[in-house]
Amino acid sequence: MERRxxxxxxxxxxxxxxxxxxxxxxxxxxxxxxxKTVKVFHAGSLSVPFEEAERQFEALHSxxxxxxxxxxxxxxxxxxTEVGKSGDVLGSADFALIxxxxxxxxxxxxxxxxxxxxxxxxxxxxxHYTDEITPENWYEILRRDGVTFGFSNPNLDPCGYRSVMVCxxxxxxxxxxxxxxxxxxxxxxxTVSEEDGTYVIQTPEQLEPNTGKVTIRPKEVDLTALIExxxxxxxxxxxxxxxxxxxxxxxxxxxxDLSKVEYAxxxxxxxxxxxxxxxxxxxxxxxxxxxxxNAENPKLGLExxxxxxxxxxxxxxxxxxxPPIVPPVGSGNVPEELKxxxxxxxGESTPTPxxxxxxxxxxxxEEPGFEVICAITGLMGVAYLxxxxx
Numbered sequence: 001m002e003r004r005x006x007x008x009x010x011x012x013x014x015x016x017x018x019x020x021x022x023x024x025x026x027x028x029x030x031x032x033x034x035x036k037t038v039k040v041f042h043a044g045s046l047s048v049p050f051e052e053a054e055r056q057f058e059a060l061h062s063x064x065x066x067x068x069x070x071x072x073x074x075x076x077x078x079x080x081t082e083v084g085k086s087g088d089v090l091g092s093a094d095f096a097l098i099x100x101x102x103x104x105x106x107x108x109x110x111x112x113x114x115x116x117x118x119x120x121x122x123x124x125x126x127x128h129y130t131d132e133i134t135p136e137n138w139y140e141i142l143r144r145d146g147v148t149f150g151f152s153n154p155n156l157d158p159c160g161y162r163s164v165m166v167c168x169x170x171x172x173x174x175x176x177x178x179x180x181x182x183x184x185x186x187x188x189x190x191t192v193s194e195e196d197g198t199y200v201i202q203t204p205e206q207l208e209p210n211t212g213k214v215t216i217r218p219k220e221v222d223l224t225a226l227i228e229x230x231x232x233x234x235x236x237x238x239x240x241x242x243x244x245x246x247x248x249x250x251x252x253x254x255x256x257d258l259s260k261v262e263y264a265x266x267x268x269x270x271x272x273x274x275x276x277x278x279x280x281x282x283x284x285x286x287x288x289x290x291x292x293x294n295a296e297n298p299k300l301g302l303e304x305x306x307x308x309x310x311x312x313x314x315x316x317x318x319x320x321x322x323p324p325i326v327p328p329v330g331s332g333n334v335p336e337e338l339k340x341x342x343x344x345x346x347g348e349s350t351p352t353p354x355x356x357x358x359x360x361x362x363x364x365x366e367e368p369g370f371e372v373i374c375a376i377t378g379l380m381g382v383a384y385l386x387x388x389x390x
Contacts, residue, residue, distance in 0.1 A: 038300045040068045041076040042091035044219040045116070045159065046287070048244040049320045050091065050308075056316070057307050064300060072157030072219035077101045086294045088301030091308075093238075094158040095288025099332070100278070107290045109332035111342055113309045114287040115323045117259030118159070118166050119249040120149075121242040126230030130248065138250045139170055139179050142234060149183075150215035150223045150235040154190075154203040154272060158285075159220035161203070161272045162258055163236035164190065165282045168199050168270045169256040187214040198269055205275035238285075243321030258285050286325070291335075302337050309341055 038057075042050055047070050054066040071079065073092040079085045081101060090107070092098055098110040120138050124130055133141045142149050151163035164184060171179045184190050189208040192201045209216045215232055217223050224245055226232040242249040254260045258267055267282035274280070289308060291301040307313050314324035330342035 038066045038088045040089040041087045043073040043093035044070045044221040045238045088295040091289045098288045109334045110288040110290040111330045112286045113328040116238045116285045117257040119239045121237045121247040121249040122234045124248040127233040148233045152220040155274045157219045165270045173255045201272040240322035
């Protein structure tokens, strides 16, 4: 009787052990197939290329769902630093916003990966005076009665503060001291002062645009629909957005369109102080990308960044009228996974040490190996047969 109980117990134990590999395998399979999310906050001007990057990235990663949210770059960063959302990727139209707004608590590195320039876009069929406008007279066209134009909010969006800078730089380029007054000062609450050859533009929280002349929206792409519908004649926008939406545009001179390193000394003659007191200095347009420190899926975030700054991403940007930086340039604590793709610039600003150490992950103990479980099951089986034979 005692031997029967032992045999019965051994038999049950063998069945249980035999089931363990199946359960472990099934659990692993479910984990592999379970969809994972990559949360991306980005500048509005990145919407079209990031949409294509999302499509291609998801095709390469069948269990990954890329979720994007588009804002002006300042607002995109605030979703992480102030609103409290967690993001796996942050893409900004101004790379400098990452160290200025996110270091050291929410980021400690970034990669510069694309450029752009400001153009004056319009609807070739519905905007006024499109048969007359040129790179040499566009400001005269905007001055005319009945002509409307727009730009994004300088307090929230890099394209907005760059658009206002372009209007001030235009005075220097065309030797016309009334351009900024006629286009900006007369139609908004924006002001400007000059000191030792440098112009400082102040943008209050309430911009008070004269809506019969100027339209201001939170981000630059919000104005695109107005142009397409004929509700606005012209707007300052990135070249890439105009190309992506099939809009006609005035190709502004290099001295004012913020596109060329050669004119960096000219661009920096204009600064802009936002309502919060942050000062932006005119400089060539360069985009930045990072994985925030509060990312829920930092590994997948890095994978998405690798894709965007790699060959496939570079082709997407080139096809969409936005020149990629080849090779991209990394600053700060660039992760090892990206170092083979970027050119490191140690001279760039690096994060200052924070009081809170970065979160560390605890390694998950490995499941018992399939081979070990099978060996134990086999030994138990032999013991069972021996006892049964007796």
